[in-house]
Amino acid sequence: MIELSIAGGVAEIVLNAPHKLNALDGAALAELSQAYDDAAAAATLAAGSPGGVRALLLRGAGRAFCAGRDIAGIEAATDDVSGYLDGLLAPLLRKMSHFPAPTFAAAQGACLGVGLGLLIATDVVYVAESAKIGSPFGNLGATLDSGGHWLFTERLGAHRTLDLIYTSDLINGTEAVAAGLFSRAMPGEELLDFTRAAAAKAATGPTQAFIASKTLVAAIREQRLGLWDAVVLENTAQAELSKTADYAEGFDAFTAKRKPGFTGR
Structure with a gap:
């Protein structure tokens, strides 16, 4: 079924x-x-x-x-x-x-x-x-x-x-x-x-960034995190995302005033 x-x-x-x-x-x-x-x-x-x-x-x-x-x-x-x-x-x-x-x-x-x-x-x-x-x-x-x-x-x-x-x-x-x-x-x-x-x-978006947000939301909800604990997790996630291809593509697209072509990587 x-x-x-x-x-x-x-x-x-x-x-x-x-x-x-x-x-x-x-x-x-x-x-x-x-x-x-x-x-x-x-x-x-x-x-x-x-x-x-x-x-x-x-x-x-x-x-x-x-x-x-x-x-x-x-x-x-x-x-x-x-x-x-x-x-x-x-x-x-x-x-x-x-x-x-x-x-x-x-x-x-x-x-x-x-x-x-x-x-x-x-x-x-x-x-x-x-x-x-x-x-x-x-x-x-x-x-x-x-x-x-x-x-x-x-x-x-x-x-x-x-x-x-x-x-x-x-x-x-x-x-x-x-x-x-x-x-x-x-x-x-x-x-x-x-x-x-x-x-x-x-499915055409920055998949790794979406997964990071999914993980952050789960942690905030399940661990009842306060604002500053959540900020620490956000900062860590952002630092990791800065190493991804989609992060670089997003910056390049913004600078060139074009639509980004994210690959999920």
């Missing part, structure tokens, strides 16, 4: 099981993990090589991005929850968050459970205005997982987080963006084209 294609420097990964709203079982998680491995391997190719990857786009086919875990046929009494979450999902989310290029997601319809986790692990998320986001786990006698507690508490605060969890109410994409959960919301018919254009633009 997982499809990977590479063109124009962009890897596009598709969750393609629309008949079940792209819900993911263990086998699908393993497929998705392999797709990210394959895309990451392509990201290490020499600049300009056929199949080289400098950005990634994740999307779901059909009317939903991902409705969560596929629990069809699973018996609660024998369910290996730890094997699914700790053994498969958590390593995948870490892998996604450390992908060596900018990553984008286009999300429509249901973005729940594991689907929400996939979005949390993506750098930039664009959602359809009608997307559905929240925590319906109370209906299953379960709790929000896949990093959902972290995202909601950080962006919405404790009261709103527990409100969504206790009521199982869902918010739409417009509300989610207004609350700071994701980057932009737009009509569903515009979503894929917009996200593809953004990924394509990033």
Whole structure:
């Protein structure tokens, strides 16, 4: 159910099981993990090589991005929850968050459970205005997982987080963006084209500089860095970038008043 294609420097990964709203079982998680491995391997190719990857786009086919875990046929009494979450999902989310290029997601319809986790692990998320986001786990006698507690508490605060969890109410994409959960919301018919254009633009940019910013943002968020600690990291990153070909190209292009031709090196 997982499809990977590479063109124009962009890897596009598709969750393609629309008949079940792209819900993911263990086998699908393993497929998705392999797709990210394959895309990451392509990201290490020499600049300009056929199949080289400098950005990634994740999307779901059909009317939903991902409705969560596929629990069809699973018996609660024998369910290996730890094997699914700790053994498969958590390593995948870490892998996604450390992908060596900018990553984008286009999300429509249901973005729940594991689907929400996939979005949390993506750098930039664009959602359809009608997307559905929240925590319906109370209906299953379960709790929000896949990093959902972290995202909601950080962006919405404790009261709103527990409100969504206790009521199982869902918010739409417009509300989610207004609350700071994701980057932009737009009509569903515009979503894929917009996200593809953004990924394509990033794929022509200074990839190493983007990776440096990705690393800095992760450090600021995860280590709760203050201003001056962040400045130290920025200065170190800038000094390293000054040794790259794209840094030199950027300076040359600025001086010559032309558009830079970045290679990702």
